Amino acid sequence: MSAPPVATPAALGMRTDYCGTLRASDAGRQVRLCGWVASRREHGEHLAFVDLRDHTGVVQCVVDHAHDVRTEYVIAVAGTVRPRPEGTVNPALATGEVEVGDCQVEILAAADPPPFPVTDRIDADEALRLRHRYVDLRRDRMQANLRMRARVNAAIRTAMDRQGFTEVETPLLWTPTPEGSREFAVPSRRQHGSFYVLPQSPQIAKQLLMVGELDRYYQLARCLRDEDLRADRQFEFTQLDLEASFVGQEDVIGFVSEAVLEADAAATARPRPSMDRITWAEAMDRYGTDKPDLRFGMELVDLGPVLAGTELKALQAASVKALRVPGQGGLGRSRLDALVERAKGLGAKGLVWARVVAGGDGASGGALESPVSRFLSDDEQTGIIAAAGAAPGDLVLAVADEHRRACSVMGQLRLDLGRPPVGEGPPRYVWIVDFPLFDGIGDDGRPEAAHHPFTMPNPEDLPFLESDPLRVRSLAYDLVLDGWELGSGSIRVHRVDMQRRIFAALGIDEEQAQSRFGFLLDAFRFGAPPHGGFALGIDRFVAVLAREENIREVIAFPKTQSGADPMTGAPKALDRQAMAELGIRSGPAPPAR
RNA sequence: GGACCUGUGGUGCAGUUUGGAGUGCACGCCGGCCUGUCAAGCCGGAGGUCGCGGGUUCAAAUCCCGUCAGGUCCGCCA
Missing domain, CATH: 3.30.930.10 (Bira Bifunctional Protein; Domain 2)
Structure with missing residues (x-):
């Protein structure tokens, strides 16, 4: 092996470079690379491409024949870095301007076909990923x-x-x-x-x-x-x-x-x-939770003052919390029913919804359309619209309950209806x-x-x-x-x-x-x-x-929701001898052997 | 402890609503062809207990009950 010009041999072990690091400036260098076969493309008797992958990336190796090399085989490749021929540069690849030519391939370990593709493009089954976590870990995401x-x-x-x-x-x-x-x-x-x-x-x-x-x-x-x-x-x-x-x-x-x-x-x-x-206290009041997501608005609104004397029983309680859902006034009845069920599942006695529609003579220029609107006075309706800052086309949701519960239910609905995906936005x-x-x-x-x-x-x-x-x-x-x-x-x-x-x-x-x-x-x-x-x-x-x-x-090695590890099979029964040594007598008998 | 979603060749899915022959699609796998591909391409082939058990029916991947596995949530997490 010729001495690698960049990293020290000790740092790189049996290789001179990592696959993903080769660039046009490396052209002419003799290199030895180690890794896994990401893909193999054969073009007849005397031309084949092997994409060699390690944790740094992938580089294309040109070999005479690749028939005895399969996907996920562990191989070492010795060859010369060279610029790719005119018109064959791959801009999608960091190493796409070069390839490794005149390759000698040594198989370090054969491999069965992987249980699922080693690529982020395919969403493999969770249990399968965990059972073969060592394969899953090869994927870029992990x-x-x-x-x-x-x-x-x-x-x-x-x-x-x-x-x-x-x-x-x-x-x-x-x-x-x-x-x-x-x-x-x-x-x-x-x-x-x-x-x-x-x-x-x-x-x-x-x-x-x-x-x-x-x-x-x-x-x-x-x-x-x-x-x-x-x-x-x-x-x-x-x-x-x-x-x-x-x-x-x-x-x-x-x-x-x-x-x-x-x-x-x-x-x-x-x-x-x-x-x-x-x-x-402010977090609970404005967001209904002690772990508020501040990336979006939709803050909870207190309707207590507006509804202090309301005849509507559904909104008579120590606390009335409301939420304006912008532009969702067109939600269908089945979706609204689902929201009511969700609120009940979260511990609320019920959920009042109201579509804000154009019209009405309030200053806000809107009116409420709701199964309960006939129990709400005009002042109450305009008060609700004003308090929520709602406009025609919006949906307003409200829950009346003891303060903590009203807050927590509306806080959860706020997340259900408005939360951006993880990592989105500042x-x-x-x-x-x-x-x-x-x-x-x-x-x-x-x-x-x-x-x-x-x-x-x-x-x-x-x-x-x-x-x-x-x-x-x-x-x-x-x-x-x-x-x-x-x-x-x-x-x-x-x-x-x-x-x-x-x-x-x-x-x-x-x-x-x-x-x-x-x-x-x-x-x-x-x-x-x-x-x-x-x-x-x-x-x-x-x-x-x-x-x-x-x-x-x-x-790296998590458990499933039921607390199992599909890879190791944990938790497992101990054999009788180990149980006896620990002085454990109860529990299901270990499997017969 | 509870609610909901998912389970179909090795992988990812369609088919399930409205029962009618495992017919399907893509990838992978095996063999062949191919000298510039890069998720290569072309031809051919193998591969299935439709998670499992029971029930309804002349007939079940499809309907019903139970169960297992994976996931999301409620309870739980001082």
Whole structure:
């Protein structure tokens, strides 16, 4: 082999170049390439073309005959780079100005025909892709996604290092902390009947690191939650997990913003996006969700004032939320009925719809056409049109219910009817601040923690912790990108007396607290600094950056929605001996052998 | 736990509404031809338990029930 002029031999192994990198300027060079046969075109006895593919791209190799070489064979090609003959340049190919001629072909490994084409053009069946994920990963889409993910990780590490954070690993074999999501359990071989659990997140571990004077910690941490899967949820996922001492909410938001924008720049070519900020209450009110997609309008409208004295029972409730759907006044009855069903499925008692038509004598110059319009006074109709900012041709939807429900139902309908595809348009990062400390009242009559029980209440609202807990805001904050919840964080409680007060409000008694989080409370007795942090979901973040609707597309080996891995067959029964060693007796019998 | 969508040669689909012979289309595969193609082209060939089980019917890919797998969503995800 002649010495490669560009990269060092050590870096390239048994090749001199990558396939996709050859250009006209390489003409005349002797090269040796390795890769997979992307396609083969034979032209009789003494001319054939082999498109050789590696992760950098494809280059055309001209060979004498290619009959013993098949698609997806792994081969090495030695030959000479030369300009393509006049008229045969392929502008669709990055290497299209050149080809490799006088080729010697060595078959490194034969291959069966692939179970599905190695091309983005064909949308292969999901189960088949996962069963042969190693083939699926060869496709441009997966290559691009995984490499983008690696760039995001690298950018995040750079940004965190720059901000003085220290990467620390925390245990995967953790201890049960009942509360929150279902945990994966790992039986102990040494103590039958006892279990480790896999961490839902390193939440408590990182707080202990703060007590341990690490000052600023981060980790690209694997988290595991045994909950049902969704397009944006897998059993195991990765978070940028971070925690810092002697900082406030603004500091943490700054740390995370820096890392996120660094990653955004590493993954995309767009200009540095801005980051907005709104309160939780405002997000719920205007968008009906705590993870608003700000890329489009269609904000929720409050019809309470307009309908304060209405005779229409369907719109009598604590809160009436409406939505203007521009230009959709022509929707057919079956489509409208489907919307009503959708609203009911989301928990609403019903959904009122009204087409805005020309006419009427209101200032807005429109009238409502609806099954219920005869129950609405003229003032109410013009009031609705004005409040919604509607014009003839629009559709107006309204739900009356308790405030939270009215907001959430209309918020979902807003997404159903207006949400752009993932990645479309300029990105809209938004910080959601001033979350409530408690989510609502549980069956036991006690408030339930909205975030986790170590979240610091907003000092301004402390006086109401016992008397009016639901009005207490917390120092908790979420980062949302285009309607995806990327992550959340908070300033933590670091004093034992305050933690006791919170536990008391939550109805967790001393004994329960000791058994669940005793080691954390112990640690706080030895001097805990004020601290706070954040956790950012890498899978979701990369999915949005890669314009993917499903995080499976940015994970090398994901699970199906039922939690199975079609490639390995996991989960599987253990054999009797392994079960006995772990002291496990229950469950279905392993298959007979 | 629940709702909905999908399942047809190796792959992607049509056919299912309104039952009438597995007739189909494209890609791939195998063989042949072909000296400038590039998702090559031309000729020929092989390849099917219509996811599986049951029911209705003279007759089921098609209708009904159940079930499995994949997907989307609700519940769940401190």
